[in-house]
Amino acid sequence: MLKSVLDWVEDRTGAVSGVHHFLHEDIPGSSGWHQVLGSVAMFCFLVQFVTGLLLALNYAPTPPDAHASLRFILTELTAGRLMRGLHHWGASMMIVVVVLHMLQVFLWGSYKKPREATWMLGVILLLLTLGFGLTGYLLPWDNRAYWGTVVTTQITAKAPIAGPYILRLMGSEDGQIGVQTFARFYGAHVLLLPPLMIMLIGLHVFLVRRHGVAPAPVETAPQKKFFPGQVFKDTVAIFIMFAILFALAAIVRVPLGKIADPTDTTYIPRPEWYFLFLFQILKFFEGPMEIVGSMVLPGIAVALLFATPFLDRGAAVKLRQRTFAIGVVLFAAIGWGSLTYAAMRTTPHKDPWQNFIPEDLAAVGSFRQGQCWQCHGVTPGDSKAGPNLADIAVHEERDVLVAHFKQHAGNSGLKDLQLRQLGNFMRKLDDESVAAIASAPENIVGGAQLYMKTNCGICHALNGAGGKSGPPLNAVAKRRDRAWMEGHFADPQKFSPGTMMPPYKFSPVEMANMLAYMETLKD
């Protein structure tokens, strides 16, 4: 039965002999484990294609719905977190594999005649892969996505002559990014890049077949067939890669941050790790020299990559004799590594709770005081009697939540106002606030509760919330030291004569908490 179906397909289409021809290609006797990376890269693309398609089926590609729909995918859909995790980590995985593939080809000198075009197509595929990363970065529409893309667009805007046009091409007006930029990035990410990528991968594979797998300089072993020996090696490599990717997606949670806020001046934008070295280079070039870092150096690097087969025209030699190539790779690796390391080191670490308004940070204190953690887990996988807050979205009205608090934590000493504020906080629940519940230090949360209790926010603004009659408190720790603040609370007139601020008599514990809170306000 199967045979007659296959015979029919073969007779009408030739597909069976086509596959047979593809699998039974002759490959050099020296082929082996070092040549599996191309197949792994292609498989990475396949995973991105499938998971990207699945995400798109539940995703609203326009702000601010983009954020809400991704949140919906993460909290409401079965395996939604897994799909997003696979797509997120798969992007990084693909960059790693593509670069490793290129390094292997480079070190073995496989780009030499007649394979120059295969190499150059490969460079284009690398750039397309980076293009996917760049355009996909914006799509979650959280602060990280938004501010990262602002920096990217600003860099390209500085290109001589073409700058304004590139900016316009990216849908940006006056340096702002909004729905137009989003639409263009999304369009590029799902409509332009995938078909382009598929066509060029096809061409790349066609050229590999046309010229045959690159042989060793001296082939001693007889030729072998691609199937099953090399296919087995490729499959093992793909399997290992996929197992790592799956474990990452299942274990390491990719947070969805707060929805993009163009007015949030406290957010510190950083690009994805594979662009950090470019980000770091920009620090070395200031003023008119900036385009050296943003355009000239990356341009030269890409040009050198393209030109590699023409710069190195010598006869093929063994890997061990390719000292110059090995030197280039080591030099590039050290350069890339130290730039990336420097960028990571200079990235100020900021816990999510440091961006909270005092009311929300105090709500974390109410959560703890009300012992809500008795029933509700706040870390993934922590199963308790009530729903785990790390896995759900809260849809209830605030009054419903307050009634729930009163019923379950009625004797915790929390006031109605605090319960309402906890309700507000819960309605905004997201990955960052859940992380804050788990990690915000006790004394700082205590400081925030005291801040709310003494109504500091009537006069002072903090993270954008509060009154304007007193000085804003962001960066107060830069302006004043601990001793000054302690003295100022007790006797404001002594430290700033004529101030409207009344003296506050805090207990020693309260004072310590308040000062700890104030000392976190560094920017």
Place this chain on the structure above:
Amino acid sequence: MAEEMIEKRRGFLVGSITAMMGAITAALGIPSLGYLLVPPHAKKKQNWIEAADLSKLMVNQPEQVLFQRVRRDGWKVVSEKAAAWVVKTGEQQVVAFSPVCTHLGCAVSWDSGNKSFVCPCHTSSFSPEGKVMAGPAPRSLDRFDVRVDGIKVMLGEVKQSAEG
């Protein structure tokens, strides 16, 4: 002998390739099915909406009422207009029919001459009790959950009527 060894090795390789590819397909495929087929986790809640005034309804005289309701639609909460055919069946008893024909979803209206709900699409008609009288409709009109609170007629969720 050597031939046999090569055959065995080949069998092992082909088997391993199939197994690994199968495992990857399952690891991607099974979650994908869950992702596409399992409904969203959040449970729907009964939301009572005041839709009519009992004192203004006449017994066995269907009245169309329009009301605003809040519905969760995927990642959105939408406030939308909805309609119901409300029939007072006793002193404190009210039934409310969904105006959606159970055949293909056209809006039914009350034909006071024939004392029946009629569908404009494929001529299904329903009795004042919502039972199918004629046409291709497969089951009675769906009903809202109804609660009468004094003179307030409150509507809840639509419950699908039984087959037949």
